[in-house]
Amino acid sequence: MHPPQFDYYRAGSVSEAVSLMQQHPGAKYLAGGHSLIPLMNLRLADPGVLIDIGRIDDLIGITATGNGGFRIGALTTHAMVASHSDLPAVLREAAGQIGDPQVRNRGTVGGNVAHADPASDLPTVFMALEAMFHLSGPNGNRMVAANEFFLDLFTTALEEGEILTAVEVPPQKAGAGSAYMKLANPASRYCMVGAAAVVHLEPDGRCHSASVAVGGLTAKATRAAAVEAALQGQMLNADTLASAAAAVQGDLGSQVLGDIHASAEYRRAVAPVFVRRALAKAVERAR
Ligand SMILES: Cc1cc2nc3c(=O)[nH]c(=O)nc-3n(C[C@H](O)[C@H](O)[C@H](O)COP(=O)(O)OP(=O)(O)OC[C@H]3O[C@@H](n4cnc5c(N)ncnc54)[C@H](O)[C@@H]3O)c2cc1C
Numbered sequence: 001m002h003p004p005q006f007d008y009y010r011a012g013s014v015s016e017a018v019s020l021m022q023q024h025p026g027a028k029y030l031a032g033g034h035s036l037i038p039l040m041n042l043r044l045a046d047p048g049v050l051i052d053i054g055r056i057d058d059l060i061g062i063t064a065t066g067n068g069g070f071r072i073g074a075l076t077t078h079a080m081v082a083s084h085s086d087l088p089a090v091l092r093e094a095a096g097q098i099g100d101p102q103v104r105n106r107g108t109v110g111g112n113v114a115h116a117d118p119a120s121d122l123p124t125v126f127m128a129l130e131a132m133f134h135l136s137g138p139n140g141n142r143m144v145a146a147n148e149f150f151l152d153l154f155t156t157a158l159e160e161g162e163i164l165t166a167v168e169v170p171p172q173k174a175g176a177g178s179a180y181m182k183l184a185n186p187a188s189r190y191c192m193v194g195a196a197a198v199v200h201l202e203p204d205g206r207c208h209s210a211s212v213a214v215g216g217l218t219a220k221a222t223r224a225a226a227v228e229a230a231l232q233g234q235m236l237n238a239d240t241l242a243s244a245a246a247a248v249q250g251d252l253g254s255q256v257l258g259d260i261h262a263s264a265e266y267r268r269a270v271a272p273v274f275v276r277r278a279l280a281k282a283v284e285r286a287r
Contacts, residue, residue, distance in 0.1 A: 003040035010052040014136050014163055017053050021161040022138055024049040029163060031075060031111035034103055059110070059165055062087070068171030074110025074164045081109060088129060088169065089285060090178035090196050090278075094121040097182060099189045110164045113149070116156045116220065118257060119190040123150050124215030125180055127223050128196035131169050137162030150220040175208070176200040177286030181278040182216070183270060185261050191216040192262045193270050195224075195278040199231070201286045207231045210282075214248060214275065217256050217267050226250040227275060236283050245276035 009024075011017035021027055027049035030036060039045040053059065059075040062084050070087060081087060082096035082104065098104055098112075098121055112122045113133070126133075126146040133144045138161045149157050158164065172178070182194040194215040200208045210231040212224040230244035248271050258264035 001041040003037060004043065004046045006040075006047060007049045008052065009049070011056060013056060014053075014058070014165060017051055017056065017163055018136065018138055018161055020051045024051070025160075027051050029053050029114075031108040031114075032077070032106040034099075034107040035111060035115045035117065053163065054108075065168065065171075070169045072109050072167045072169065074114075074166055075108050076110075078104040078107050078109070078112070088172050088178045088198070090128060090180045090198060090282070091122075091125050091169065094125045094180040094182075094194070094196065097121065097180070097184065097189065103189075109167055113167065114156060114158060114164050116150055116154050117190075118153055118219055118221075119185070119192070119216055121180070121182065121191050121194055121215065123221035124191075124194045124213045125196045126167060126169075127213035127221045128178070128198050128211045129169050130211060131167050133164055134166040134168065135159075135162045136165045141165075143168075147223065153219040155220075172198070173200050175202070175286060177282045177284065179278045179281035179285065181274045181281065183262075183274060193217060193267050193274050195271070195274040197275070197278040197282040199236070199279060199282040199286050201236070201283070205235060205287070207234050207236050210279070212248075212275065212279070214251070214271060217252055217271055219255065219257065222251055224248050224251040224275065227279075231279070236279075238280075241279045241283070242272075242276055245272040245279060248272050248275045 028047040030050045030052045059073040078095040078098045131146045178198040198211040212227045215221040226247040230247045234240045256264040
């Protein structure tokens with residue numbers, strides 16, 4: 001398969017990319033190309049003009065923010081995230097399970113979240129980590145919380161011409177542990193059910209707070225508020241984790257997705273299992 005014809009521009013900086021986009025309305029930014037090019041090959045996208053942002057060096061790499069957090073440039077690949085030992089475990093674990101080595105070496109963090117595929121792993125993780133997204137566009141720079149960035153199926157808060165430049169991961173609290181567990185499509189490794197958990201324990205082992213998100217189940221990654229509420233203040237053991245994980249049913253609502261790989265009923269049934277596993281691993285790491 002090959003894509004429909006397109007004109008190609010390579011931007012050397014974010015401002016050049018934004019200006020090229022203003023000159024070519026309807027164009028698409030090209031990062032790793034691992035979501036956009038397949039869509040073009042299938043004729044599900046035909047932008048006519050591609051603006052390659054893949055060689056803007058300022059957007060590549062992971063830096064410590066000085067307060068214990070990290071800034072991840074939008075063009076940082078999944079492989080770079082997976083192998084960065086200082087990042088929270090939940091993020092490394094998710095990045096390391098994306099696709100196969102080729103996808104992890106070409107696919108970018110920015111492309112993954114900008115594409116907002118409900119079967120992607122990183123939106124779920126950034127929701128649980130309460131990450132902030134840095135955007136740059138014709139009207140200047142702004143920041144959007146992960147919670148407000150994902151609007152619907154393949155739909156984000158990015159406005160016309162805006163580029164996601166970086167994702168900021170806040171510092172993890174002392175006594176916190178995190179984990180990501182997913183039921184992967186056996187062929188593509190895309191997520192069918194994914195659970196990201198960050199658990200913060202008191203010195204006596206009680207749960208001070210938890211941040212949990214699930215993906216692959218609904219049109220966009222969802223914060224599991226009912227699970228979080230069920231954990232707060234609890235002494236965490238197999239029973240309390242299982243009963244908190246079961247509360248995810250209340251977070252999913254009626255709009256669980258189904259497809260040829262897994263029906264909505266099946267995804268709904270296994271969701272608590274993956275939430276429980278992610279919580280158990282996060283608690284083990286917090287202790
Ligand atoms: C076989 C296969 C298996 C995969 N498995 C998984 C998986 O298990 N889990 C998972 O999460 N993902 C998976 N993916 C998707 C992969 O992670 C993609 O790389 C990612 O979703 C898109 O990143 P990209 O850099 O390739 O973006 P591109 O394909 O270049 O772009 C995707 C979209 O985002 C826009 N875009 C890209 N970068 C920016 C930016 N910085 N600012 C604004 N807009 C931007 C583009 O215009 C385009 O609309 C898989 C892909 C393939 C082909």
